[in-house]
Every structure is written in structure tokens, then in C-alpha cells.
């Protein structure tokens with residue numbers, strides 16, 4: 205029967221490929237109820253969907269295997285190691301609607317024949333070459349077309365597809381002008397094709413006007429090469445000059461700041477010396493100024509009780525400092541003091557509160573820091589010109605850098621249990637903040653770069669309770685917008701409910717591996733909750749998960765439940781979002797770290813490439 209022929213086709217497909225994680229496909233077991241990644245039609249008569257993302261499939265797809273599944277509607281083989289041509293028989297399967305083959309190593313030309321029902325086609329992050337065929341014009345159902353990060357060349361055909369909602373052709377070798385029908389798509393849809401021009405990119409007259417630019421004939425190949433080298437060196441030179449210029453500017457700004465701070469600091473330390481009557485000079489100046497006592501106060505670091513640190517502002521200014529990053533509220537530096545102590549100094553910009561209010565807020569922040577999942581503040585400094593906060597340095601970096609940093613070949617992925625453990629820690633930190641002071645406190649700035657991780661994936665939240673003393677609009681950056689609840693963008697006032705929304709975005713971030721701030725060319729959707737909602741609504745749930753997570757066995761159920769829960773946290777109506785204590789119990793309920801053996805050494809040792 206037909207189901208049996210589907211089965212034979214799949215067995216032939218599986219036997220032609222190497223797979224890292226064993227497929228349990230077996231001729232003796234029932235295909236519809238027990239085969240991994242296979243979904244049958246309601247009447248169990250045909251195979252309707254194959255989803256094998258991140259299964260470690262190696263090799264090329266033989267042409268007479270999957271191409272026989274003529275009832276297939278969904279095929280997802282994304283994030284594997286598939287090579288060679290994409291057989292036309294697959295792309296033209298008559299029922300095929302969703303084809304996800306991104307993040308493999310397919311090469312050769314794009315197929316010339318596609319199913320007329322095709323709705324989603326994702327062939328991004330492969331090595332396809334040649335031109336984009338005109339046949340796309342006939343795909344009247346096509347709604348999503350992702351071809352970014354291949355080596356496609358030639359000009360873009362004028363698709364005139366009215367239903368096309370998302371398009372990404374970035375980072376190819378396309379040239380010529382962008383057809384009028386596609387000019388409504390954003391810049392990111394086309395960027396990274398140096399010879400492409402016209403709206404939304406730069407006007408065509410500014411770059412090479414046509415796909416075959418009129419260049420003088422190359423008489424001497426050497427000369428051609430040297431010209432090209434020259435261009436390349438020129439580009440690097442420009443980058444180097446700009447980078448150099450920026451560093452000089454940064455250095456000048458830092459020297460200036462240090463001078464201002466030193467001046468304050470010197471006044472302060474001199475005043476301290478005077479107080480201890482250690483120097484003749486300071487004794488003298490003591491007599492000269494009636495404001496000295498005030499100056500002493502004004503220029504010293506205010507340590508909190510119980511803090512074992514022993515340094516002053518001068519030591520801090522002498523310390524070697526490295527910029528950790530520039531955030532919403534200011535710039536953070538890692539400072540290594542002469543005795544080796546490492547601290548983080550955050551220079552706040554645009555503080556609006558007066559000194560008293562500032563000090564009261566510092567006291568609140570210190571009290572809230574009495575919890576293992578909340579970063580402790582050690583000291584602060586307040587003067588008219590400078591406001592500094594001093595924190596412990598947390599060694600493993602932020603959750604954001606662990607999730608998104610170093611996606612190179614030597615990256616070790618953050619496994620499911622570590623991700624959930626970190627988020628559980630964050631939830632406990634938020635719960636502490638929300639329950640103190642009669643429930644009046646709000647974190648106000650929850651995002652993955654404000655979750656610091658120490659050994660054993662213990663997490664603590666930082667940068668909390670600062671919004672009330674700062675004059676920084678919540679939507680001052682795209683990153684911030686990605687995490688803030690819709691109502692906060694309007695009211696500018698974070699609440700405990702909006703903290704839950706931000707936490708939900710972070711849950712989606714760890715599940716999808718996508719940053720709420722999409723980098724250019726990777727995707728054109730910035731709003732993570734909306735993207736996931738659209739995927740789930742259209743029943744592509746398993747397509748949203750981070751390919752790195754798919755390498756760990758027995759977690760799919762937990763991931764799906766966590767996804768549903770994350771969607772509840774990002775409900776647009778604040779009243780429908782759960783409270784933080786329910787968040788904690790929900791995580792405990794969903795997460796069963798000891799129930800299954802999912803950290804086998806084989807899985808742990810997987811190194812991610814690309």
C-alpha cells in the first residue's frame with residue numbers, strides 16, 4: 205500500500221545517510237506511531253511531515269528516496285550536514301508546502317521546479333550557487349523566502365508575488381537593481397550583496413549600474429589581481445583607520461574622564477590625609493578651607509557595611525581598567541586593583557535624582573542584594589560630575605554571551621539543563637526583588653546581558669531598581685525594546701508584570717537561541733514573541749527551537765511545555781501574565797533534570813560548527 209511505499213522510501217533515505225543520533229526507524233515498527241520525526245495524515249494512510257532538525261545527518265540525499273513521498277507537506281532537515289545538490293524531485297513534491305533546509309551545506313544550482321503549493325522555502329545558510337530561477341514567479345502561495353548566506357549570483361527576478369511576506373536574500377553575490385515589486389522589503393533583506401543597488405539600498409547610480417559593468421578589458425591579469433588586492437587592502441585600511449580613529453577618540457574621552465575623576469579623587473584623598481593629619485601640606489590646607497570636612501565626604505567611596513574591600517577612589521583610578529560594555533544606564537569597566545582584587549565599576553550617565561534620593565536608592569539596592577541570585581553592590585560614589593557603582597566581578601560572563609557569543613568552531617553549546625538552571629536562578633532573584641519591601645520593588649531591566657553567571661551555572665541578576673533615578677527612556681535602544689513589555693514602551697514605567705514579560709522574552713531567547721535584537725541579515729523580525737507566536741499558530745512549533753538544543757535527547761516535551769509557558773509570560777495583557785512565584789513552580793514542574801539520561805558523554809562532547 206501507499207504507506208508501505210512511504211516507509212520503504214524513508215528507509216532508503218536513512219540507509220543512504222550517516223546519522224550521529226540514531227534514528228529509530230525500523231521496518232518492523234509502526235511508522236506512524238513510533239518513528240522519530242515522522243507524522244502521518246489523520247487517517248494514518250500517508251506520511252505528511254518529516255522533521256529531523258539537528259539530527260546530525262551527514263551525506264547527500266539520493267534522488268529516488270524522499271522524492272517518492274508524494275503526500276508530504278512538511279520537510280525539515282535544517283541544521284544538519286547535508287551536502288550535494290538538492291534533488292528537484294523533492295522541491296517539486298506535489299503536496300509540499302513547508303521546506304526547511306537551512307543551515308546545511310547543499311551546493312549547486314537551486315532547483316528549477318517547485319511545488320505550486322509551496323508556502324515557506326528556507327534554503328539559507330548553504331552553499332548554493334548560480335542564479336535565482338525565474339520559476340519563483342509561479343509560486344503564488346509563497347509567503348516566506350529565505351535564501352540568505354549562499355553564493356547566489358546574477359540579478360534578482362521580478363517576483364511579483366503578492367503574498368510574499370518575508371524575504372531575505374542578504375549575503376549572496378547578487379547584482380543589478382532590486383526589482384520594484386521587492387522594494388517594499390527592508391534593507392536587511394538585501395544587505396551583503398555588494399553589487400546590488402536601488403531602494404531600499406543605495407541608488408543605482410552610486411554603484412555599478414548594471415550586472416555587467418563596462419570595465420576596460422583586462423590586458424594584464426597581474427594588473428587585475430593587483431587592482432583587486434588594492435581594493436581589498438583599501439577596504440581594510442578604511443576599517444583600520446575608522447577603528448583607529450574611534451580608539452583614539454575613546455582614549456581621549458577616557459583620559460579626560462580620568463583627569464576629571466583624578467582631580468576629584470586627589471582632592472578627596474588629600475582631604476583624607478588631612479583628616480588623619482598625616483601630612484604637613486594637608487594640615488596647612490586644612491586651615492585654609494572651611495569646606496574640607498564636606499570635601500572629605502564628597503570625594504570618598506561609600507562602602508556598605510560588611511564589605512571586606514579595602515581601597516579608595518584613588519586606587520580605583522589607578523587600577524587597570526577594561527571596558528566590559530556600554531549599556532542603557534552607562535558604561536561598565538572591569539578594574540583590577542593593585543592587590544589583584546577584581547571589581548566592576550559602572551559609570552552612570554544621566555542620573556536625575558539628587559544625592560539624598562540616590563543614597564536611599566543605593567541602600568535599597570544593597571538590601572536587595574542579600575540573596576544568592578541578586579548581584580551585591582559593594583560601594584558607590586556620588587559627586588556632581590560622577591556617579592559610580594562598584595560590584596563584584598562575576599567570572600563566567602553574562603547569559604547573553606554564553607548563549608550567543610563565540611558561535612565559532614570551538615564553541616561548546618550551553619545545554620538544556622544549564623539553560624534552565626540559569627533561568628530558575630533568575631526567577632528566584634526576581635522573586636526576592638518582588639517580595640521585599642511589601643512588594644513595591646521592580647527589577648525594571650531584565651535581559652540576558654543583566655544575568656551574570658558564575659561556576660555551576662549559578663545566576664544572579666544585575667542592574668535592578670535603577671530606572672527611578674535615571675533619565676533613560678526604556679526604548680532608548682533596540683535591545684531594550686526587544687525585552688520591554690508593550691505597555692512599558694508607552695508608559696515608560698516598568699512594573700512587576702512587565703518584569704514577567706521581560707523574563708518571558710528571555711525564556712524565548714534560550715529556547716530559540718535567537719537574540720531579541722536580531723543582527724542584520726539573519727532575520728528581519730525583531731520582536732521575538734511575535735515571531736514565535738506566528739510559528740506556533742501555523743503549527744511549526746518544532747521549527748522554533750535552537751538547533752543546538754536538538755542535539756540533546758529526551759527534552760522535546762520539556763521544551764514544548766516551556767515554550768507554552770513562555771508565551772503566557774509575554775501575554776500582551778499584563779493581567780494575564782503569571783506572578784513570579786507561579787513562574788518558579790512552573791519551571792520546577794516542567795524541568796525534570798534527573799528523569800532522563802540526557803547528558804551522556806557522547807552528547808556533551810558535541811562541538812558545534814558554523
Ligand SMILES: Nc1ncnc2c1ncn2[C@@H]1O[C@H](COP(=O)(O)OP(=O)(O)OP(=O)(O)O)[C@@H](O)[C@H]1O
Nearest residue numbers: 528529530531532533536548596597598602653667
Ligand atoms: N559584575 C559583573 N561581572 C561581570 N560582567 C559584568 C558585570 N556587570 C556587567 N557585566 C557585563 O558587562 C557588560 C556591560 O554591562 P552593562 O550593565 O553596562 O550593560 P548592559 O547589561 O548591556 O545594559 P544595561 O545598562 O541596560 O544593563 C555586559 O556584557 C555585562 O554582562
